[in-house]
Amino acid sequence: MSGRLLEITQLSKRFGGVTALDQFEMTVNRGEILGLIGPNGSGKTTSFNVVTGIYAPSQGKILFDGQDITGFTPQQVYKAGVARTFQRSRLCLPLSILDNIMIGNYGRLSKGLWFNLINRRAFQAEFEEGFDQAQALIRTFSASLADRMFEPVGSLPMIERRRIEICRALISRPKLLLLDEPSAGMTHDETKQLMDDILDVRSRIADLSVVIIEHEMGVIERITDRCIVLNYGRKICEGTYGQISTDPEVQQAYLGAE
Ligand SMILES: Nc1ncnc2c1ncn2[C@@H]1O[C@H](COP(=O)(O)OP(=O)(O)OP(=O)(O)O)[C@@H](O)[C@H]1O
Ligand SMILES: [Mg+2]
Structure with a gap:
């Protein structure tokens, strides 16, 4: 099997003008772990939105794991093995930790209301399996959270x-995890902890x-194997952090050099 998991070619997205x-x-x-960087408005989030089927591309092709997923719905992309987080936190704050995580299981569970009403035992077994999985997963990030599965996330x-x-x-x-600015709104220490978590997840899966x-940039330098730099919707540079951080075009576009 090819070493390439995702291949995006000639992808364009226009919103009016x-x-x-x-x-x-x-x-x-x-x-x-690939870093996607670029100035505000350079198209980073849009690339995630197009890959995950939130927006249809105006042009171009997206190959994932050998399959053409261009034009797939978000549900189809998710089932194919692409999961994401959002730039602005999108949790249901009144719901529990468990419920919020189980929403991610939706595509694999859920045989429907009627099936679950009639097959109570099967529903119960599926629920318990989901609970165990969710708890085991959260425990790898934080033991204390795993003991509070029924607390609302809003607190x-x-x-x-x-x-x-x-x-x-x-x-x-998923085979591919897309993280849109996971450190937004966090302190320096919290950011460091979360990046340790991400490195840990990568080493375990x-x-x-x-x-x-x-x-x-400190985060990018520490956790990425490679980076791609976007400016005005175009890739302007690609390479290790060492390579892209010394590139004159990147410095001008992104790092604020004269
Ligand atoms: N739904 C939309 N409708 C119209 N314009 C949009 C829409 N989504 C994004 N844009 C525009 O597309 C461009 C790229 O936006 P995008 O959110 O992808 O940038 P970004 O690189 O993620 O920026 P940031 O670092 O601020 O998050 C911007 O000019 C933005 O205003
Ligand atoms: Mg963005």
Whole structure:
């Protein structure tokens, strides 16, 4: 099987007169952590939205795990093995930790209301299995959270909410995890802890590929194997952090050099 998990070619997305992605190209290899960086409005989130089927591309092709997923619905992309988190935290705050994580299991569970009403035992067994999986997953991030599965997430600090969002994505057992600015709204120490978590997840789940959008260069330097830099919807540079951080075009576009 090819080492390439995701291959995006000539991908464009236009919103009226705004070209958010312009012939964008990106490859993600199996098992790597790829950093996606660029100035505000350069198209980073749009690339996630197009890959995950939230927006249909105006042009271009998306190959995932050997399958053409261009134009798939979000549900189809999720079932194919791509899970994500969002730039703004998207948890149901009044719901419990358990419920929020189980939402990520939706595609694999849920045989429907009538089936569950008639087959109470099967429903119970499925629920218990889901509970065990969710608890085991959250325990790898935080033992204390695993003991509070029925608490509403609204009372938790941002780092715990981000952990829960990552667990919600991971419970579907994706091959590709897309993280959109996971450190947004967190302190420096919290960011460091969360990045340790992400490195830990990658080391425990064989072949999991991660794409992370991040503004903090220290984070990018520490956790990525490779980076892609976007500017005005186009890829302007690609390479290790060492390579892209010394590239004059990147410095001008992103790092604020004269
Ligand atoms: N649904 C939409 N409708 C219209 N324009 C949009 C929409 N989504 C994104 N855009 C525009 O596309 C461009 C790229 O936006 P995008 O959110 O992808 O940038 P970004 O790189 O994620 O920025 P940031 O670092 O601020 O999160 C921007 O000009 C934005 O205003
Ligand atoms: Mg964004």
